[in-house]
Amino acid sequence: MIKATVQVKVPFHDIDIMEIAWHGHYVKYFEIARCELFEQLDYNHLAMRESGYAWPVIDLHVRYARPSRFNQVLNVTATLKEWENRLKVDYLITDAGTGERLTRGHTIQVALDMRTREMCFVSPDVLLEKIEKAKEAQE
Numbered sequence: 001m002i003k004a005t006v007q008v009k010v011p012f013h014d015i016d017i018m019e020i021a022w023h024g025h026y027v028k029y030f031e032i033a034r035c036e037l038f039e040q041l042d043y044n045h046l047a048m049r050e051s052g053y054a055w056p057v058i059d060l061h062v063r064y065a066r067p068s069r070f071n072q073v074l075n076v077t078a079t080l081k082e083w084e085n086r087l088k089v090d091y092l093i094t095d096a097g098t099g100e101r102l103t104r105g106h107t108i109q110v111a112l113d114m115r116t117r118e119m120c121f122v123s124p125d126v127l128l129e130k131i132e133k134a135k136e137a138q139e
Contacts, residue, residue, distance in 0.1 A: 002134050003079040004037040007096055010072045020067035026103050027060065030091045033078035034107070037089065043130045051126040052114050055087060059108035066102045073097065083131055085122055086110050 014025045038044050048055060068074055073096040082088035086108055093103040111120040111127070 001079055002037065002041070002131065002138075003077055004033060004040050005075050005077040006033050006036050008032060008074045008076055010068050010070055010074065012070060015070045018067075019070045021069070023062070023064065026062055026064070026068075026093065026105070029074065029076045029093060030062075030078065030089075030105060030107065033076040033091060034089055037078040037080060041130045041134050043127060049114070051124070053120070053124055053126070054112045054114055055109040056112060057107050057109050060105070061107075062103065062105040064103050066100065068093065068102055074102065080131070081106070083123055083127065087123070 008029050010021050014021050016022050035044065038048075043051075075092075075094045075096045077092045077094075079090045079092075080087070081090050087110075088106060088108055090106045091104060092101065094101050111124055112118070113120055
């Protein structure tokens with residue numbers, strides 16, 4: 001399983017009047033973990049662009065179990081679950097101290113050929129090669 005975990009401390013500008021993180025900021029926390037995941041694959045945003053592909057998010061799901069609070073340290077884990085025809089990344093946000101599950105979700109992304117602006121129905125070879133290298137490195 002290819003995954004990455006980052007820590008995020010809930011900042012003041014992310015909270016509402018009840019001192020909990022506003023629901024829209026969880027997507028930002030997912031994005032931070034997903035960026036780290038693709039850094040580990042050596043296929044970050046710049047590498048994607050240079051390879052001729054964009055990967056827009058076409059679906060997003062978030063399930064809130066417990067709130068995140070001001071100054072709380074979170075572990076945000078992004079796990080690559082599917083990659084052959086699309087990217088499906090699962091997310092889990094837990095309290096860094098207790099391990100309590102707070103939020104989970106997933107995103108779906110598809111490859112878009114930047115030359116033709118058309119969606120690809122299979123993932124490009126450049127991504128598959130990066131994933132194979134990462135899997136070999138884990139063994």
